[in-house]
Amino acid sequence: MNDSKNSDNLDGVLDADIVALLADASTWVEPPSGLSDRVVAAVCSEAAFGDDSDPVSLGAAPRRAWFRPALIGAAAAIAFLFGGIIVLSALSGAEIGTDAFSAELTSTGLVSDVGGNIDVTSFDSGLRIDLDAPELPRRDDGEFYAGWMRTADGDLLPVGTFHEGSNVTLWAGVELDRIELFMITLEEAVGGNDSGQGSSDEVVLRTAIRS
Numbered sequence: 590m591n592d593s594k595n596s597d598n599l600d601g602v603l604d605a606d607i608v609a610l611l612a613d614a615s616t617w618v619e620p621p622s623g624l625s626d627r628v629v630a631a632v633c634s635e636a637a638f639g640d641d642s643d644p645v646s647l648g649a650a651p652r653r654a655w656f657r658p659a660l661i662g663a664a665a666a667i668a669f670l671f672g673g674i675i676v677l678s679a680l681s682g683a684e685i686g687t688d689a690f691s692a693e694l695t696s697t698g699l700v701s702d703v704g705g706n707i708d709v710t711s712f713d714s715g716l717r718i719d720l721d722a723p724e725l726p727r728r729d730d731g732e733f734y735a736g737w738m739r740t741a742d743g744d745l746l747p748v749g750t751f752h753e754g755s756n757v758t759l760w761a762g763v764e765l766d767r768i769e770l771f772m773i774t775l776e777e778a779v780g781g782n783d784s785g786q787g788s789s790d791e792v793v794l795r796t797a798i799r800s
Contacts, residue, residue: 599685601747624665633723640777646754658691660717663694679780680749682742684736687710687711689709689710689711689716689765690708690709690798691706691707691708691709692706692707692709692771692796692797692798693705693706693772693796694706694707694722694771694794694795694796695794695795695796696793696794697792697793697794697795699775699776699791699792699793700726700775700793702724703722703724703725703726703793703794704722704724704794705720705721705722705723705725705754705794706721706722707719707720707721707771709798711765711767715760715761715762715763716738716748716760716761716765716768717746717758717759717760718736718758718759718760718771719756719757719758719759720736720754720758720759720773721754721755721757722754722755722757722773722794723753723754723755724754725753725754725773725793725794726753727752727753728753728774729752731777731778732775732776732777732778733751733752733776733777733778733787734750734751734752734753734754734773734774734775734776734793735747735749735750735773735774735776735788736749736750736751736757736759736771736772736773737749737771737772737773737774737788738763738768738770738771738772738798739768739769739770739771739772740763740767740768740769741767741768741769742767745788746761746762746763747788748760748761750776759768765798768798769797769798770795770796770797770798771795771796771797771798772792772794772795773792773793773795774787774788774789774790774791774792774793775789776788777789
């Protein structure tokens with residue numbers, strides 16, 4: 590009877606410890622070093638409690654016979670989960686972007702009834718330009734749109750090409766404080782004898798960039 594009572598008390602303490610670990614908010618942000626090892630060690634210690642030679646009543650499966658492996662399996666799952674959280678946390682924190690600004694695109698009149706906007710985010714690797722201009726008609730068969738950024742020195746930098754303007758992501762390998770203008774132009778693929786794919790200067794949408 591005393592062994593059964595002690596076993597129940599230990600189970601309650603162990604359950605409370607695991608619940609406390611899972612309820613701690615800091616556990617899910619960045620689990621402390623060795624936390625999963627502590628959980629597994631606690632479970633193994635609990636599983637070793639008691640004497641396996643204790644008499645067992647016939648016709649009834651011992652409670653701890655199924656409780657121990659189930660708890661050890663749960664501890665292994667928790668340890669795996671903690672490892673995944675640490676890896677995902679490291680990956681998501683590899684590079685954090687800072688929102689620079691949002692701007693509305695102004696039509697030049699070259700294509701009627703068009704508009705849009707951009708959200709510029711600054712990363713260590715460059716600028717990400719999220720473009721949404723759903724009114725732009727789709728261009729195919731060698732025709733497309735191109736995004737450009739112009740610096741204060743007058744340099745023109747290509748930031749990507751696309752067929753239509755809904756949910757487009759463009760990238761610019763340049764510092765934000767060097768940029769003064771963003772533009773979208775109408776383009777056609779050049780032939781093999783052409784020296785390069787430059788801007789057509791047929792600007793459809795544009796906006797000033799404020800750093």
